[in-house]
Amino acid sequence: MCLKRLDRFRRQCWVLKEMGGQSYEDIAETLEISTDSVRGRLSRARTTLMKEMEDWR
Numbered sequence: 001m002c003l004k005r006l007d008r009f010r011r012q013c014w015v016l017k018e019m020g021g022q023s024y025e026d027i028a029e030t031l032e033i034s035t036d037s038v039r040g041r042l043s044r045a046r047t048t049l050m051k052e053m054e055d056w057r
Contacts, residue, residue: 010045
């Protein structure tokens with residue numbers, strides 16, 4: 001599974017946003033990080049997932 005290939009920090013952000021529907025601010029509060037960190041982790045997670053799933057599309 002592609003999600004397992006993400007490091008736990010990126011995976012946490014991705015799951016909270018994409019599956020939990022949380023806002024950047026809510027994720028930042030939950031994980032005790034800045035919203036900029038949330039945005040960066042989500043961006044890198046999405047990039048990684050897109051690359052991992054290229055052959056699948």
